[in-house]
Amino acid sequence: MGGATKADAxxxxxxxxxxTADLENASLDDLRSVSGLDDGTALRIKAExx
Numbered sequence: 556m557g558g559a560t561k562a563d564a565x566x567x568x569x570x571x572x573x574x575t576a577d578l579e580n581a582s583l584d585d586l587r588s589v590s591g592l593d594d595g596t597a598l599r600i601k602a603e604x605x
Contacts, residue, residue, distance in 0.1 A: 558599050566591035579604045 570589045572578050578586075578600055586597035 559596060563592055563596050575604060 566589050567578070569591075572581065572589075581600075583597060583601050586592060586600055587594060589597070
């Protein structure tokens with residue numbers, strides 16, 4: 556995903572998001588609650604993946 560760092564990927568995986576489908580099914584609030592993921596990254600993920 557554009558703009559995501561290795562630290563972002565690690566934070567997502569530690570929170571159980573292992574696949575793009577996991578991210579597609581996550582709400583924006585779910586992503587915002589991931590420790591270590593900033594709001595801008597959460598918004599970009601949802602914009603990119605829906």
